[in-house]
Amino acid sequence: MAAVAAAGFTGSRMPTYTISQLARTFGLSRSALLHYDRIGLLRASQRTMAGYRIYSQKDRDRLAQICLYRDAGLSLADVRHLLAAQERPDVKILEKRLRAIGEQILNLRNQQRILTAMLTKMASGPYEPVIDKTLWVKMLAAAGMDEAAMARWHAEFEQLAPAAHYALLRQLGIPEREARQIQAWARRAPAPSSKER
Amino acid sequence: MAAVAAAGFTGSRMPTYTISQLARTFGLSRSALLHYDRIGLLRASQRTMAGYRIYSQKDRDRLAQICLYRDAGLSLADVRHLLAAQERPDVKILEKRLRAIGEQILNLRNQQRILTAMLTKMASGPYEPVIDKTLWVKMLAAAGMDEAAMARWHAEFEQLAPAAHYALLRQLGIPEREARQIQAWARRAPAPSSKER
DNA sequence: TATAAACTGTGAAGTTGTTGTCGGGTCAAC
DNA sequence: GTTGACCCGACAACAACTTCACAGTTTATA
Numbered sequence: 001m002a003a004v005a006a007a008g009f010t011g012s013r014m015p016t017y018t019i020s021q022l023a024r025t026f027g028l029s030r031s032a033l034l035h036y037d038r039i040g041l042l043r044a045s046q047r048t049m050a051g052y053r054i055y056s057q058k059d060r061d062r063l064a065q066i067c068l069y070r071d072a073g074l075s076l077a078d079v080r081h082l083l084a085a086q087e088r089p090d091v092k093i094l095e096k097r098l099r100a101i102g103e104q105i106l107n108l109r110n111q112q113r114i115l116t117a118m119l120t121k122m123a124s125g126p127y128e129p130v131i132d133k134t135l136w137v138k139m140l141a142a143a144g145m146d147e148a149a150m151a152r153w154h155a156e157f158e159q160l161a162p163a164a165h166y167a168l169l170r171q172l173g174i175p176e177r178e179a180r181q182i183q184a185w186a187r188r189a190p191a192p193s194s195k196e197r
Numbered sequence: 198m199a200a201v202a203a204a205g206f207t208g209s210r211m212p213t214y215t216i217s218q219l220a221r222t223f224g225l226s227r228s229a230l231l232h233y234d235r236i237g238l239l240r241a242s243q244r245t246m247a248g249y250r251i252y253s254q255k256d257r258d259r260l261a262q263i264c265l266y267r268d269a270g271l272s273l274a275d276v277r278h279l280l281a282a283q284e285r286p287d288v289k290i291l292e293k294r295l296r297a298i299g300e301q302i303l304n305l306r307n308q309q310r311i312l313t314a315m316l317t318k319m320a321s322g323p324y325e326p327v328i329d330k331t332l333w334v335k336m337l338a339a340a341g342m343d344e345a346a347m348a349r350w351h352a353e354f355e356q357l358a359p360a361a362h363y364a365l366l367r368q369l370g371i372p373e374r375e376a377r378q379i380q381a382w383a384r385r386a387p388a389p390s391s392k393e394r
Numbered sequence: 395t396a397t398a399a400a401c402t403g404t405g406a407a408g409t410t411g412t413t414g415t416c417g418g419g420t421c422a423a424c
Numbered sequence: 425g426t427t428g429a430c431c432c433g434a435c436a437a438c439a440a441c442t443t444c445a446c447a448g449t450t451t452a453t454a
Contacts, residue, residue, distance in 0.1 A: 073308040098312050111270040
C-alpha cells in the first residue's frame with residue numbers, strides 16, 4: 001500500500017500529497033501543517049494504513065486559501081471563520097484587519113521617530129562620535145525613510161533647534177560649509193505640517 | 198508598618214511606590230511589573246515585613262527608561278542590555294530595531310494590498326453589493342490610506358484593468374457619469390512607478 | 395471592633411503560531 | 425539486511441504578558 005503516498009498517484013486519479021510535499025510547495029514547515037491538523041484547520045482527508053497523512057487536491061486548495069488569508073496577516077481563528085462561511089465571506093473580518101494594520105503602521109512610525117530621536121541625541125551627545133554620515137543615512141534608509149521623509153526630518157529638526165541640527169551634522173563628520181548648506185536647504189524645504197502622517 | 202507603603206512617605210525621605218501605583222503612573226498592568234520582577238528586569242529594592250514590594254525613586258527612574266525603550270518596540274532582552282551597558286549604550290541594538298521596523302512596515306503595506314485586492318474582488322463580485330462608497334472610503338482611510346495613496350491606488354487599478362475599475366466604481370454605487378470622471382482623473386494621475394514605496 | 399472591600403503575595407497555566415527535538419515506526423532501494 | 429529518507433505523535437520552547445486560584449494584609453466603613 002505504498003504507491004498511494006509516495007508518488008502521489010492512485011492509478012489515473014487526482015494527485016495526492018504527503019505532508020512534507022505540501023509543506024514545501026507552500027513554503028511552510030511540516031510542523032505547521034501538523035499544527036493545522038491538530039487544531040482542525042486543515043486535516044488530511046485520508047491516511048495510509050501506517051497512519052501517514054494523505055492530502056487530496058481539495059485539501060491542497062484549502063491550504064492555498066489558508067495561505068492567502070495568512071499572508072494578509074489574519075489569525076488562524078479568523079481564517080477558520082472565513083473558510084467556514086464560504087458563500088458570503090465576512091467582510092467585517094477583513095475590515096477589522098485592515099483597520100488593525102493601519103494602527104500598527106502608525107505605531108511603527110512612532111517607534112521610528114522615537115528611535116531616530118534617541119540616535120540623534122546619541123550622535124550629538126558627549127560621547128565619541130559613534131555614528132558617521134554614511135552609517136546614519138544607511139540606518140534611516142533601512143528604516144524605510146525615503147528622500148522625502150529625510151527632507152521632512154531635516155526641516156523639522158532645523159525649525160525646532162537649528163543649533164542642535166548643526167551640531168549633529170558636524171558630529172556626523174560633515175564639514176562646516178556643507179552643514180550650513182544643508183541647514184539653508186532645510187529651512188526652505190517643505191514645511192513639516194504638524195498634521196502630516 | 199503601614200505608613201511606608203501606603204502614602205509613599207517615610208518621614209521626609211524620598212517617595213516610594215506600591216506596585217499598583219507604579220503600574221498606573223506608567224500605564225502598565227500590575228502583572229507586567231510582576232513579570233519584570235520575575236525576570237529580574239526591575240526588582241523592587243525593598244519589601245515590607247508582609248512581603249509587599251516597595252519601589253524607590255531609583256526604581257521608578259529605571260522603569261521610566263524601560264518604558265522609553267519599550268515604546269521604541271525593543272524586546273525586554275534588548276532593554277536589559279541597554280540598561281546594563283549604561284555608559285555607552287549600544288547603537289547596534291537601536292539600529293537593528295530601526296531596520297526591523299522598516300521591514301515590518303513594508304510587510305504591512307503588502308498586507309494592505311492583499312486585503313484591498315480581496316475586498317475589491319468581493320465588492321465587484323457576484324454577490325450582492327456588500328460594500329458601498331462611504332464604507333469603502335472609510336475602510337481605506339482606517340487602514341491609513343491618505344489621499345495620495347488612494348490616488349495611487351486608483352491610478353494603478355485603472356492602468357491594470359480599466360473595465361474592472363469601472364465595474365467596481367459602479368458597484369460602489371457611483372453613477373456612470375462620475376465613474377467615468379474618476380477614471381479619466383486616474384489616467385492623468387501620478388504614474389504609479391513600480392519602484393514607489 | 396468587626397467586617398467588607400481593596401490590595402498584595404506566590405505559583406502555575408494559558409495565550410498565538412509556530413519551530414525544534416525526541417524516540418520510534420515505515421518505506422524504497424541496493 | 426541495512427542504509428537513508430521519510431513519517432508518526434508528543435512534548436518543550438519562544439515573547440510578553442494575562443489569568444487564575446488561593447491566601448494573607450491593609451484600609452475604610454458600620
